[in-house]
Amino acid sequence: NHSKIIENIDVGGPTMVRAAAKNYNDVTVITSPKQYEKLINELNSNKGSTSLSFREKMSEEAFSETAYYDALISDYFNKMSKNFFPKKKVFFSNLVEKLRYGENPHQESAIYSKTKKLDISQIHGKQLSYNNYNDIFSALIISKSLPKNIGTVIVKHTNPCGVSTHKDHKKSYQLALACDPISAFGGIVSCNYKINKNLAIELNKVFLEVVIANGFEKEALKILKKKKNLRIINANDLSFKNMNNFISNFNSILIQSSDINPFIKKNFKIVSKKKPSATEFKNLIFAFNICRFVKSNAIVLAKDNTTVGIGSGQPSRLDSCKIAINKMNKFQKIQNNDEVVAASDAFFPFVDGIETLVQAGISAVIQPSGSIRDKEIIKFANQTGTILVFSKTRHFKH
Incomplete structure (x- = not known):
């Protein structure tokens, strides 16, 4: 309800937070229950006071919080007016996790989400890397474009090296693998369906970095988890919605809508x-x-x-x-x-x-x-x- 959304836009709260954050020399501003423990430790360490460095840090987080809040409101109005490319584009996101490194070990990296978490969940395996995420999203955009509960996609370095929509899931995987079994080694398999025991046995015959599916049967999970480093991803809750592509270089950002419209x-x-x-x-x-x-x-x-x-x-x-x-x-x-x-x-x-x-x-x-x-x-x-x-x-x- 648009009227309720407008009514619920907070004016006083963000104003007080910003005022407190501006005056961090004398004021400690707390904007999240997650900061309580740090605040208690700070008070205990400083005999009931807080240090300037702590207040500066809380001020930084407070301004990020109000900026994020305003960005959400701006995004709502842009969507309502279908102004997809406004004169000033505000990006907002939440840190999901800091990654060990980027495409290469000398590059720093993190993953963010517009919501508080990703629509995919890791069930098992090593921490996902930048390259893993890149390949996972490349695989998912293909598998989610296939008919419901059908299709196997194998990806290596963001490129598909085998895809099949054979109705038999095990056969579908085998056919996708047969397209280029050499490139599939160390790749990512994305199944647009729930993985069962028989398919899990087949998957374990090949070295894979990641296995993605729309859910896993208990026996299948038990088999896949025998490989302790295999990253297992549940993408059952993921769907195409409000998707845009971003490329950023030289302090500029290219934005475009995703090429995902179904063919007719x-x-x-x-x-x-x-x-x-x-x-x-x-x-x-x-x-x-x-x-x-x-x-x-x-x-x-x-x-x-x-x-x-x-x-x-x-x-x-x-x-x-x-x-x-x-x-x-x-x-x-x-x-x-x-x-x-x-x-x-x-x-x-x-x-x-x-x-x-x-x-x-x-x-x-x-x-x-x-x-x-x-x-x-x-x-x-x-x-x-x-x-x-x-x-x-x-x-x-x-």
Whole structure:
């Protein structure tokens, strides 16, 4: 209720806190019950008084508290007016934990949350590192984009190296692992479902840093906990809501909304003479969805709603095609009659990319439109009997 929210905005309290904090030379300001123990120790150590350094520290925390409170109010009004990019953007968050270090041991790091805690919980294992969190969020954004209670995602260095939405959970994991078992070593597995005993046995056969799921059966947890360092994460309470991406460098901040909108049929246009079957079209959408979470330039090859080759992070789209094809040839036993599809996160600037895919046995391609050579791509698809689907949206990920 908007009227109640306005009525509940405290004016006097923050004013008194700020006034006390400003006058820390003579006043000790306490803003949280968590400070009581420190205050008692301070009073006992100073015969009923407090030291200047303690009062300064309490003043610092008090101003942080009132700033956080005002930031919440500002954010509420911005959301209400749908002003997502106001002239002055105030960021507010709570410290979840100070991490041992950042991406590398010489870098300092911490994780913050807009709420008082994260929507994921660690059940077991070593303390999560900066890189663990980065990989966990990369894995979760993919697995939460999959159909409810279906799908296994394996991630290494924030890139997926295997994804499957096979309805049998154990088979789903096995298929995802088979996409690139070498890259999966030391990676993160995110299961968009509850893990049972049989799957836990399979997971323990491989060295993994983190296992994530929407809950764990008791027997499954017992098995996974045999590996004392394995980090086990419950993500059952996590959902897509009010998500933005932030990049900060040189005292500037880039903000954008997340690329997580579900794909629907009208987002795409079949531009080739040969049309996809319902199964082929579903497979194309699966590949394209995974592709938007792969670092650009990105190519994803898929068969039966399972990735069979992923090419990521190359400055050349052609190189990404070759990497995806090499992965497929190395780890898969593709038959001549298998229908393998390809997805690209952006258009092919030249025919050589799609030509390389078709020569490798790809039967259908999905890509964004927008190239000055789109007609050449369509012409090549028709000459080779390749299914070609255009997306109205591009999906770079840098």
